[in-house]
Amino acid sequence: MSLCLFAKLILPDQTFQDVIERIYRQYEEQKIHQWTHTIPNAMIATVGLLYGEDDYERSVCLTVQSAFDTDCNGGTIGSIVGMMSGINAIPDNWLQPLHVTLETNISGMGKIDIDALVLCQVRNYKITG
Incomplete structure (x- = not known):
């Protein structure tokens, strides 16, 4: 059975840094469009999850420090680990600056x-799901 490129990058007994360096050898962040390409970013996000060991802060930080599309990758991993582990797993120093509000640029929404947003999403899911 042949392994996909990504599976070949993650070999037993490799450190997080080893895997990230292998991704960087395959993709160049400085080349146009490669930093936003789906494959290296999916690899980085997956590595952040694997080596983050279900720890919210560790998972997000490992993912973001790996570079490429940092805001999207960090947001994705934060969402995944947050959903998997629940809000109590998110350290207070990540929650406090939000003051339980989200400031959005969506027209007419503001803060x-x-x-309330979570409850709205749950209601919409029950209606459509």
């Missing part, structure tokens, strides 16, 4: 209470 939104995060708890």
